[in-house]
Amino acid sequence: DAKTTQPNSMESNEEEPVHLPCNHSTISGTDYIHWYRQLPSQGPEYVIHGLTSNVNNRMASLAIAEDRKSSTLILHRATLRDAAVYYCILRDESGTYKYIFGTGTRLKVLA
Amino acid sequence: NAGVTQTPKFQVLKTGQSMTLQCAQDMNHNSMYWYRQDPGMGLRLIYYSASEGTTDKGEVPNGYNVSRLNKREFSLRLESAAPSQTSVYFCASSHDRASNQPQHFGDGTRLSIL
Numbered sequence: 735d736a737k738t739t740q741p742n743s744m745e746s747n748e749e750e751p752v753h754l755p756c757n758h759s760t761i762s763g764t765d766y767i768h769w770y771r772q773l774p775s776q777g778p779e780y781v782i783h784g785l786t787s788n789v790n791n792r793m794a795s796l797a798i799a800e801d802r803k804s805s806t807l808i809l810h811r812a813t814l815r816d817a818a819v820y821y822c823i824l825r826d827e828s829g830t831y832k833y834i835f836g837t838g839t840r841l842k843v844l845a
Numbered sequence: 846n847a848g849v850t851q852t853p854k855f856q857v858l859k860t861g862q863s864m865t866l867q868c869a870q871d872m873n874h875n876s877m878y879w880y881r882q883d884p885g886m887g888l889r890l891i892y893y894s895a896s897e898g899t900t901d902k903g904e905v906p907n908g909y910n911v912s913r914l915n916k917r918e919f920s921l922r923l924e925s926a927a928p929s930q931t932s933v934y935f936c937a938s939s940h941d942r943a944s945n946q947p948q949h950f951g952d953g954t955r956l957s958i959l
Contacts, residue, residue, distance in 0.1 A: 754957025766945050776881060777935050777950030778888065779851075785945070833948065 738822045743840040746812045747748065754807040754839055756822030761802050766825055767806045768833065771818040778821065781807065817843045849951035851936050857957045858926045864891050866921040866954050873917060876939045877919035878903075878948065881932040889937060894919055895942050926958045931948030 739757040743751040746752040758767065766785050770778040782789055782796045784805075789796040809816055819838040852867045870877065875896045890903030895911040908930060909929040910922045919938075923930060933955050937948040 768947070775952075776953050778936070778948075780947035780949070783945065783947065833888070833890070837885065837887055837890070 738824060738836050739837060740822055745842045745844060747844050749808045749811050750815060752809040752812045754820050757804045758824055759803045761824060767805050768823040770821045773818045812843045814843050817841055849938055851951035851954050851955060855955045859959055860926060860928060862924050862926050863950050866934055869918045870938040874938035875941045878933045878937040879921045883932050914930055926959050930959045932956060
């Protein structure tokens with residue numbers, strides 16, 4: 735199974751940009767990179783996904799390295815409501831199509 | 846917009862008791878999933894249903910059974926609960942299994958087994 739590596743925790747000041755890194759050196763050519771976040775006492779929430787090109791949506795931007803071995807989730811202006819655990823996930827294409835969750839990055843936003 | 850609804854939200858069981866966790870989605874999704882999340886860990890897939898009428902084992906299926914009752918509903922059953930099954934259980938759904946389709950999660954069922 736292709737796996738991802740993320741820092742355990744990060745801090746950011748409110749209204750500043752946040753760059754959350756993810757390494758996935760064993761990614762295969764067909765694996766999409768997904769990002770989810772989980773707020774306290776809630777289920778994971780979809781943030782963004784991409785394959786090769788950088789992606790933008792109303793929540794965040796996803797920057798994917800040219801060799802696809804790493805990616806960065808960018809929150810352009812962190813708010814207190816962005817405090818959550820952020821998961822960088824690859825899909826298992828071998829049959830179960832499961833998400834391979836790691837332990838994620840706990841983001842703390844300082845007022 | 847209900848999305849994915851899980852019931853109950855909390856439950857305490859004694860070892861050996863049985864229980865069914867219910868999940869329903871109103872997004873007309875074909876695929877549904879059951880995950881468990883233990884403290885400090887990511888989610889692990891228990892079972893999934895790629896489409897109505899089919900179910901398959903995930904990463905940690907032992908001690909669980911599932912039923913895809915119809916397109917909307919996917920239930921998870923613990924036949925004889927064990928303390929090791931104390932966890933938070935999440936149900937999710939997606940349009941299909943394609944890798945570019947996001948999954949939508951419920952808010953979870955917090956299950957304690959004494």
